[in-house]
Amino acid sequence: MYSVTAELCSSSCTSTLISQLVCIKEGVTMAGQSLDLAIQGLKELLREKEELNEVAVAKIEKLVDELQRIRPPFLDPVVINIRNGFNEFKINKFDKNPDLYNKLAEGQNPKYLVFACSDSRVSPTYTLNFQPGDAFMVRNIANMVPQFDQIRYSGTGAAIEYAINALHVPNILVIGHSRCGGIKRLMELPQDDAFDFIDDWVKIGLPAKVKVLDEFPNYDFYEQCKFCELVSVYNSLENLRTYPYVVREEKENRLRLYGGYYDFVKGEFSIWKHERPIIPRPPILPPRPL
Amino acid sequence: MASPAPLALSRDPFGSKSLALSSNSSMELQGTTLGASRIFGYQLKSETHLRLFAVSRSYQGLPLRASRDHSSMTQQLENARLETVTKAEDACDIFNDLKDRFLSFKKNKYMENIEHFQNLANAQAPMFMVIACADSRVCPSNILGFQPGEAFMIRNVANLVPPFENGPCETNAALEFAVNTLKVENLLVIGHSCCGGIRALMGMEDDGSTSFIKSWVIVGKNARTKARAAASSLDFDQQCKHCEKESVNHSLLNLLTYPWIEEKVAKGELSIHGGYYDFTECTFEKWSLDYSESKKDGNGRFAAKDRMLWC
Numbered sequence: 396m397y398s399v400t401a402e403l404c405s406s407s408c409t410s411t412l413i414s415q416l417v418c419i420k421e422g423v424t425m426a427g428q429s430l431d432l433a434i435q436g437l438k439e440l441l442r443e444k445e446e447l448n449e450v451a452v453a454k455i456e457k458l459v460d461e462l463q464r465i466r467p468p469f470l471d472p473v474v475i476n477i478r479n480g481f482n483e484f485k486i487n488k489f490d491k492n493p494d495l496y497n498k499l500a501e502g503q504n505p506k507y508l509v510f511a512c513s514d515s516r517v518s519p520t521y522t523l524n525f526q527p528g529d530a531f532m533v534r535n536i537a538n539m540v541p542q543f544d545q546i547r548y549s550g551t552g553a554a555i556e557y558a559i560n561a562l563h564v565p566n567i568l569v570i571g572h573s574r575c576g577g578i579k580r581l582m583e584l585p586q587d588d589a590f591d592f593i594d595d596w597v598k599i600g601l602p603a604k605v606k607v608l609d610e611f612p613n614y615d616f617y618e619q620c621k622f623c624e625l626v627s628v629y630n631s632l633e634n635l636r637t638y639p640y641v642v643r644e645e646k647e648n649r650l651r652l653y654g655g656y657y658d659f660v661k662g663e664f665s666i667w668k669h670e671r672p673i674i675p676r677p678p679i680l681p682p683r684p685l
Numbered sequence: 686m687a688s689p690a691p692l693a694l695s696r697d698p699f700g701s702k703s704l705a706l707s708s709n710s711s712m713e714l715q716g717t718t719l720g721a722s723r724i725f726g727y728q729l730k731s732e733t734h735l736r737l738f739a740v741s742r743s744y745q746g747l748p749l750r751a752s753r754d755h756s757s758m759t760q761q762l763e764n765a766r767l768e769t770v771t772k773a774e775d776a777c778d779i780f781n782d783l784k785d786r787f788l789s790f791k792k793n794k795y796m797e798n799i800e801h802f803q804n805l806a807n808a809q810a811p812m813f814m815v816i817a818c819a820d821s822r823v824c825p826s827n828i829l830g831f832q833p834g835e836a837f838m839i840r841n842v843a844n845l846v847p848p849f850e851n852g853p854c855e856t857n858a859a860l861e862f863a864v865n866t867l868k869v870e871n872l873l874v875i876g877h878s879c880c881g882g883i884r885a886l887m888g889m890e891d892d893g894s895t896s897f898i899k900s901w902v903i904v905g906k907n908a909r910t911k912a913r914a915a916a917s918s919l920d921f922d923q924q925c926k927h928c929e930k931e932s933v934n935h936s937l938l939n940l941l942t943y944p945w946i947e948e949k950v951a952k953g954e955l956s957i958h959g960g961y962y963d964f965t966e967c968t969f970e971k972w973s974l975d976y977s978e979s980k981k982d983g984n985g986r987f988a989a990k991d992r993m994l995w996c
Contacts, residue, residue, distance in 0.1 A: 473812060473813070473870075473871055473956075474971070474991075474993070476812075476835075477829045477830075477873075477971070478971075478993075478995055479830070480828075480829040480830025480831065481828060481829055481830070481969045481995050482995065483830050484827060484828050484829070484830060485967050485995075488827070489967045490967075496964065496967070499822050499964065500878075500879070500964055500965045503820065503821045503822055505821035513837050513838050513839055513859045513862075513863075514809065514837070515809045515811035515831075515833065515834050515835060515836050515837045515838070516805050516806075516809055516833045516834055517833075518824075518826045518831070518833065518836075518838065520824040520826035520827055521790065521794070521826050521831075521832070521833055522787060522790050522833075523783060523786040523787055523790065524786045524787075524789050524790055525786070525821075525824065525827075526827070527821065527822045527823070527824065527827055527828075527964075528821050528822055529821060530821050530824075531819050531820065531821045532819050532821065532824060532840050533819050533840055533841065534838050534839055534840040535839060535841075535855045535856075535858070535859060536855075536858045536859050536862060545895065545897060545900050546900075547853075547854070548854070548855070549854075549897055549900035549901040550841045550842065550845075550854055550855045550856060550901050551855060552897030552900070552901070553841075553842040553882070553897040553898045553900070553901035553902065554819050554841060554842050555897070556896060556897040556898055557819075557842055557881060557882070557898055558819075561881065566779055568783075573806070574806065576862065576866070577862070590861055590862075590865070591853065591861070592853045592854075592857045592858040592860070592861040593858045593861050593862055595853035595858065596853060596854075596855065596858035597858075651776060651779070653779065655783070659802060659805070659806050660806045662791060662795050662796075662799075662802070664783075664787040666780060666783055666784075668776050668779075
C-alpha cells in the first residue's frame with residue numbers, strides 16, 4: 396500500500412493518478428491497516444505535486460475526506476481488542492477441538508450452575524478455567540440469589556429453572572469475592588444519594604448484613620464488609636432452597652450446593668459444601684405460583 | 686409445593702454459643718477466610734495449602750476440629766455413594782476439580798502477572814460492560830478473550846435487557862453501577878446461535894401457564910413479532926435465528942430507555958454495540974447503534990453502523 400502511494404507521488408499523469416487512487420480506496424477498505432499510510436501519502440501528494448490541476452486536487456481532497464471517515468471501525472482499539480480475542484479463540488481453541496465444538500453445537504451439558512459477581516476482575520471462566528460447555532453462568536451485582544419471586548426476580552428464577560429442569564445441572568456454585576462494590580454498598584445503606592436499581596438489588600443481602608452487624612459489631616467497616624461478602628454467599632445459598640426444583644433435586648441427591656470465595660488480594664480460593672443454614676430466618680412459606 | 690428449608694437454629698454455628706470471641710479467635714479471623722471447607726492458594730512463596738474448615742469451627746481451635754469434621758464429611762460422602770446418583774458427583778471430586786482449576790490459573794496467570802493483579806485489586810476500570818447469555822458455550826471471556834479488569838459482565842437467560850419502565854431487576858442494577866459508577870465507555874450485548882431462551886420465547890404458547898422462563902423471556906416479545914414477520918416463510922429454526930439477532934437490537938434500544946444511558950450516548954461518552962456469536966460456524970458479527978439515525982426515525986427503529994463479520 397505504501398509503495399503504491401510512493402509510486403503515485405512520482406507519477407505525473409493525472410488521469411492515471413485518479414484511477415489508481417480509486418483502486419487505493421477500494422483496497423484500503425478491505426485492508427484497513429494501511430489506512431493511515433494511504434491518507435498520509437495522499438496528503439503529501441497534495442503538498443508536493445504543484446502541477447496537479449484543480450480537478451485532480453478536488454478529487455484527491457474528496458478521497459482523503461472519505462478515507463478519514465472510514466477510519467473509526469478499523470482503528471478503534473476497542474474493536475481491535477475483541478477482534479483479536481475472537482481470532483485467538485477461533486485459532487487456538489475452536490479449530491483445534493472440532494469434536495468438542497461439534498458436540499457443543501448440538502447441545503450443552505454443563506456440570507455447574509455458577510452464580511458470580513459482575514465485577515470485571517472475577518470471571519470464573521478465567522479464574523477457574525471453565526471451558527465452553529463447563530458452566531452455565533449467571534453474573535450479577537454481588538453474586539446474589541434472591542428468594543423465589545416470579546414478579547420481581549424472574550431473571551434469576553429463569554436461570555435456575557432452565558439449569559435444573561432443562562439442563563439437569565448437578566452442582567450449583569455461588570462465588571463471592573473480596574472488595575465487592577455491591578456488598579460495600581449494602582453495608583453503607585441507607586445513604587442520601589440513592590441508586591434506584593442498585594440499592595433495590597443489594598437489599599437481597601440484608602439478612603447477611605444484619606447477621607454481620609449483630610455478630611461483629613466492634614470490627615471496622617472494611618472487616619465487616621469482608622465478613623458480609625462471605626455471609627452473603629450463605630444467604631444466597633439458603634435462598635436457593637426457596638426454589639421448589641432445588642429442594643426436589645437436593646432431596647433426590649441429584650443436586651449439591653457449594654459456596655466459594657475468591658480473594659484476589661491474596662490469590663486464594665475457598666470452597667465449601669453447603670449443608671446447614673447459618674442465618675436464622677422465619678419459616679419459609681411455599682412459593683405462591685402465579 | 687416446596688417443603689420449608691431446614692432451620693437448624695440450635696446448631697447455628699454463628700450463634701452466640703460458638704461465637705464467644707476471645708482475643709485469640711479475633712486474630713484468626715483477620716487473616717483467614719471464614720468457614721471454608723477448602724482453601725486453595727499459595728501462602729508466602731510457594732507451598733500449596735489444603736486446609737479443611739467447617740463452618741461451626743471457624744473461631745476455635747481450627748486444625749484438630751477440622752480433621753474430625755473431615756472424617757464425618759467423609760462418612761457422609763460414603764453414604765451418598767451408596768445411593769443411586771445419576772449425575773451428581775462425589776463432593777471430593779468437585780473439590781478436586783475446582784482445586785485443579787484454580788491452581789492452574791494461579792500458577793499460569795496470577796503469579797505470572799502478580800503486579801497487574803495487585804493493581805487490579807485496588808480498582809477496576811473496565812472499558813466494556815457486556816451483557817451475554819448464561820449459556821455455558823458462550824462466555825465472552827472465552828470467545829472474545831476478555832482479561833481480568835476489561836469487562837464488567839452481566840449474564841442472564843437470553844442476554845435480555847428489560848426497558849426502564851419494567852422497574853428494578855438484576856440487569857439494570859448492574860447497568861446503573863457500570864455506567865454511573867465505573868463509567869464504562871462501551872455497552873456490548875451479545876446474542877448467540879441455538880439460544881434456549883429465545884427458542885422458549887418463539888415457542889411460547891399463550892395458554893395461561895406460567896413459568897419463570899416465560900415471565901423472563903417475554904421481555905423480548907417485540908423481537909419475536911419482528912422475527913416472525915421477517916421470516917414468516919422460513920422454518921422454526923430460521924425464525925429463532927432471526928429472533929436471536931432481532932432480540933439483540935431490541936435490547937440495544939431498551940438500553941436507550943434509561944435516561945442516564947441515553948444522556949451519555951447523546952454526548953458521545955458511551956457507545957452501544959451488538960454482537961452475535963454463531964458457534965455452529967464459529968463466526969462473530971459485531972455492529973454498533975447509530976444513535977442519530979435511530980433517533981431520526983421516530984418509530985423506534987434500530988439503525989446500525991460499523992458492521993463487521995469475523996470468521
